[in-house]
Amino acid sequence: MIYARFDLAYLSFALHVDMQLPARGITVLFGPSGSGKTTLLRCIAGLERTASGLLRVHDEVWQDGAKFMPVHRRRLGYVFQEASLFPHLSVRRNLEYGLQRIPAAERKVQLEQVVEWLGLSKLIDRKDPDGLSGGERQRIAIGRALLTSPRLLLMDEPVSALDAASKQEILPYLERLHSELDIPVIYVSHALDEVVRLADHLVLLEQGRVIASGALNDTLSRLDLPTAHLDDAGTVIAAKVGMHDEDYHLTRLDFPGGSLWVSKVEREDGSMVRARVLARDVSIAMTAPKDSSISNILTARIVGMQDEGPDKVNVRMTLGDEHVLLARITRRSRDQLGLAEGMDVFAQVKSVVLTA
Amino acid sequence: MESAFTTADLSAIWLTIKLSTVVTVILLLVGTPIAWWLARTRCWWKGPVGAVVALPIVLPPTVIGFYLLVAMGPGGPLGQLTQSLGLGLLPFSFAGLVVASVFYSLPFVVQPLQNAFESIPERALETAATLRASALDTFFSVALPLAKPGLLTATVLGFAHTVGEFGVVLMIGGNIPDQTRVVSVQIYDHVEAMEYAQAHWLSAAMVVFSFVALLLLYTFNPSGKRK
Numbered sequence: 075m076i077y078a079r080f081d082l083a084y085l086s087f088a089l090h091v092d093m094q095l096p097a098r099g100i101t102v103l104f105g106p107s108g109s110g111k112t113t114l115l116r117c118i119a120g121l122e123r124t125a126s127g128l129l130r131v132h133d134e135v136w137q138d139g140a141k142f143m144p145v146h147r148r149r150l151g152y153v154f155q156e157a158s159l160f161p162h163l164s165v166r167r168n169l170e171y172g173l174q175r176i177p178a179a180e181r182k183v184q185l186e187q188v189v190e191w192l193g194l195s196k197l198i199d200r201k202d203p204d205g206l207s208g209g210e211r212q213r214i215a216i217g218r219a220l221l222t223s224p225r226l227l228l229m230d231e232p233v234s235a236l237d238a239a240s241k242q243e244i245l246p247y248l249e250r251l252h253s254e255l256d257i258p259v260i261y262v263s264h265a266l267d268e269v270v271r272l273a274d275h276l277v278l279l280e281q282g283r284v285i286a287s288g289a290l291n292d293t294l295s296r297l298d299l300p301t302a303h304l305d306d307a308g309t310v311i312a313a314k315v316g317m318h319d320e321d322y323h324l325t326r327l328d329f330p331g332g333s334l335w336v337s338k339v340e341r342e343d344g345s346m347v348r349a350r351v352l353a354r355d356v357s358i359a360m361t362a363p364k365d366s367s368i369s370n371i372l373t374a375r376i377v378g379m380q381d382e383g384p385d386k387v388n389v390r391m392t393l394g395d396e397h398v399l400l401a402r403i404t405r406r407s408r409d410q411l412g413l414a415e416g417m418d419v420f421a422q423v424k425s426v427v428l429t430a
Numbered sequence: 431m432e433s434a435f436t437t438a439d440l441s442a443i444w445l446t447i448k449l450s451t452v453v454t455v456i457l458l459l460v461g462t463p464i465a466w467w468l469a470r471t472r473c474w475w476k477g478p479v480g481a482v483v484a485l486p487i488v489l490p491p492t493v494i495g496f497y498l499l500v501a502m503g504p505g506g507p508l509g510q511l512t513q514s515l516g517l518g519l520l521p522f523s524f525a526g527l528v529v530a531s532v533f534y535s536l537p538f539v540v541q542p543l544q545n546a547f548e549s550i551p552e553r554a555l556e557t558a559a560t561l562r563a564s565a566l567d568t569f570f571s572v573a574l575p576l577a578k579p580g581l582l583t584a585t586v587l588g589f590a591h592t593v594g595e596f597g598v599v600l601m602i603g604g605n606i607p608d609q610t611r612v613v614s615v616q617i618y619d620h621v622e623a624m625e626y627a628q629a630h631w632l633s634a635a636m637v638v639f640s641f642v643a644l645l646l647l648y649t650f651n652p653s654g655k656r657k
Contacts, residue, residue, distance in 0.1 A: 121556055145559040146567075152560035158553050162575040171571075172561030222562055 099274030141295030151219030192197035308352035331394020356401035465543035496599025546580020
């Protein structure tokens with residue numbers, strides 16, 4: 075468990091945070107720019123010093139009243155927005171910089187492992203890090219941070235400075251990190267597509283305050299939060315690759331509460347994927363449509379509704395016990411169908427985006 | 431003209447090299463922490479300290495020489511300190527020349543270093559801290575290597591400026607062969623004695639030395655190159 079309480083006031087900005095985060099998986103700090111996500115991350119790292127604060131990571135106290143553990147004593151890894159490689163060191167020396175500074179007994183992550191995980195074998199013998207692409211540099215920076223065998227990995231928008239191609243190059247590595255390394259990660263982002271791809275736990279920040287903190291879907295499906303108003307509001311369904319329909323080139327994803335047909339996924343049967351369903355891609359029917367081109371029809375129960383603008387309404391539905399779905403429909407449809415909380419309906423899912 | 435340099439000339443050249451080397455080493459040791467502090471501090475002392483360090487750039491050498499002479503004399507604070515330590519008095523000795531030269535050349539070492547340290551991004555130092563490097567470790571493993579161009583400039587300028595000083599040497603060191611008679615003073619002596627040929631040889635040597643030193647600096651210093 076990570077417990078953090080910080081109070082910080084600058085002339086134009088204040089941060090007041092009191093939160094508990096799970097000590098495993100990826101926690102994403104999400105919010106618009108200026109909401110204090112980066113400042114909060116810097117406070118956790120000790121790069122920003124608050125007069126009053128309390129920070130406990132696992133069983134260690136990093137900050138408490140007058141006690142302030144200096145940054146270099148905190149067993150953390152930090153990945154900045156720009157790779158910040160040391161220009162005077164070769165790629166290998168960059169990777170080894172932190173590794174050499176931790177006691178041998180603490181070295182849980184080996185250089186060979188990191189090189190393999192992050193695909194660095196072609197880069198490690200390069201002399202000048204300045205000549206590498208943004209994506210390559212950031213991979214090295216991530217590897218360098220991992221090699222300190224951190225007990226907590228902090229990432230400040232690690233892909234936001236990269237072009238789309240480099241971003242797509244990095245994200246699979248981060249997902250892999252997620253599944254293969256047991257290091258809790260706190261990840262700052264303002265991009266919803268990164269959130270749905272990576273987050274297990276989501277913390278929403280606004281003007282220096284935490285407005286929500288909870289499991290990814292619990293938070294994403296809350297109708298009272300700003301995330302519900304986003305154009306690409308929606309939820310994420312963790313599903314298992316079930317069966318393939320080779321004729322039509324489709325794959326069925328199974329989850330407790332239903333299944334979804336998607337374009338064929340080149341993944342092994344039984345592997346887990348994240349399916350993102352946007353609220354605007356979900357429509358509602360009172361009877362099971364038999365003559366629709368939409369093949370994904372799920373039985374759902376309405377558990378909440380909230381108006382969205384003058385003409386729309388967001389509908390929150392449960393699929394079985396575990397999963398939730400958002401639908402954004404018109405107010406007129408709601409009234410014509412007479413939708414109300416507690417009703418069992420059919421949710422038609424027009425499209426599904428696989429994020430991982 | 432049988433030989434280019436007289437024995438006295440050679441002795442002056444050797445003394446100049448010795449003085450400049452000792453002074454440069456001391457300046458790098460003293461100037462680096464001052465430059466680091468000036469580059470990083472937000473304390474209000476930064477302005478006054480920076481101004482004091484820069485004073486030798488604008489003051490006539492005679493003024494600096496005069497006050498150093500007073501300070502190092504029997505009644506001055508430095509003089510009393512050296513006497514109480516059993517070192518005697520500094521004026522008109524090699525040691526006195528070293529102390530005076532350190533003051534006189536200080537800005538030529540501190541300012542390039544300060545500029546170099548100031549141009550190091552804060553992010554590089556923060557990164558080192560997140561990779562478990564202490565402040566001192568960060569200084570030696572990140573700051574100093576990144577400040578290498580500034581370090582080179584400081585070394586060359588500190589050395590060359592000490593070689594080229596005259597006024598302060600005359601005020602503090604006088605003109606004692608093998609003790610304080612450096613090349614610039616030796617040239618002055620030659621000219622006073624109407625030995626223009628000898629003055630030429632030494633002067634030309636100084637011009638060549640200074641040119642080569644600056645040429646090396648501008649050619650090999652990466653800071654002068656566009657990235």
